[in-house]
Amino acid sequence: xxxxxxxxxxxxxxxxxxxxxxxxxxxxxxxxxxxxxxxxxxxxxxxxxxxxxxxxxxxxxxxxxxxxxxxxxxxxxxxxxxxxxxxxxxxxxxxxxxxxxxxxxxxxxxxxxxxxxxxxxxxxxxxxxxxxxxxxxxxxxxxxxxxxxxxxxxxxxxxxxxxxxxxxxxxxxxxxxxxxxxxxxxxxxxxx
Numbered sequence: 001x002x003x004x005x006x007x008x009x010x011x012x013x014x015x016x017x018x019x020x021x022x023x024x025x026x027x028x029x030x031x032x033x034x035x036x037x038x039x040x041x042x043x044x045x046x047x048x049x050x051x052x053x054x055x056x057x058x059x060x061x062x063x064x065x066x067x068x069x070x071x072x073x074x075x076x077x078x079x080x081x082x083x084x085x086x087x088x089x090x091x092x093x094x095x096x097x098x099x100x101x102x103x104x105x106x107x108x109x110x111x112x113x114x115x116x117x118x119x120x121x122x123x124x125x126x127x128x129x130x131x132x133x134x135x136x137x138x139x140x141x142x143x144x145x146x147x148x149x150x151x152x153x154x155x156x157x158x159x160x161x162x163x164x165x166x167x168x169x170x171x172x173x174x175x176x177x178x179x180x181x182x183x184x185x186x187x188x189x190x191x192x
Contacts, residue, residue, distance in 0.1 A: 004121060004169045012168045013128040020165035021045045023138050023152055025172045026060070027089045027119050028179065029145040030138035030152045032164070033060075042104045042134060048156065048163065050141045056107030058091055058179075059114045060135035062123025067114050067132065070094050070101070078184055083116075089179040091115040093190065105134070115179055121170040137178070147172055 004012075012022050019041045021034045032048065034041035036059055046053055061067065064083055071079050071094070082092055093111040101112040115135070117123065126132060137145040138152050146152040149167070156163045181191040 003171070004124070006124075008168060009121075009124045009128050012125055012166055015165045016041075016129060016133060019044075021048065022166045022168055023146075023156070023164050024125060024168040025119065025121050025170035026135065027117065027173055029147050029172060030149070031060075031135045032138045033125075033133040033135055036105050036132065036134045037102065039102070039104050045134060045136065049136065049139070051136070052107075053104055054108040056109050056113060057105050058135045059101070059105065059112065059132040060117050060122055061114075061126040061132035062117050062119070063126055064116045066126065067094070067116070070096060070112065070114065073097065074184075081187065082184060086180075089115060089117065091179045091181045092184045093181065094184050111183075113181065119170075121168060125168065145178065 012024065015022060016033065016035050019035065019038050021032060021041060021044050023030050023032055032045055034045050036042065042057070071082060082094070091113050092115070094114050096106065096112045106112050114132070138155065139145045140155055143155065146155055152167065159166055180189060182189055
């Protein structure tokens with residue numbers, strides 16, 4: 001599988017901006033994504049996964065500045081913790097005291113899950129969008145995560161009106177682990 005062209009990145013971004021739900025490669029698995037500010041798109045994504053809104057979703061971007069509104073009220077030590085390189089993809093649970101992130105993203109949680117991704121497809125897509133996007137594993141609830149294009153298509157079928165709007169090509173790292181989840185304020189590991 002080849003890396004996506006800029007035309008494909010632009011198409012994916014355009015679909016996301018108009019309420020679409022796409023699949024895209026991440027560091028460890030295929031992900032599903034949409035515009036986090038579009039309640040209907042998030043609802044559609046959750047329906048595809050058969051996932052309750054109460055569980056919450058992750059926001060991902062290749063650009064740490066996309067998370068500045070969530071980090072600006074934190075002290076420098078916590079900001080440095082968030083920005084520090086990690087050996088493994090790390091999702092941070094970050095406070096949202098000003099309620100900037102909608103409830104359909106946070107679910108029943110007071111914090112929001114965010115990750116800075118080094119994956120070139122995620123980086124290019126969020127650069128084109130100019131914002132973070134929803135990121136959740138591309139699998140129906142209770143099923144193994146899609147780690148191949150074949151598994152992705154088995155779960156969601158061809159793109160169309162009842163499924164995904166687009167599959168952005170790219171590579172998923174073989175044998176990689178899902179992101180670790182850590183609490184930003186305490187450093188506690190929530191998911192190894």
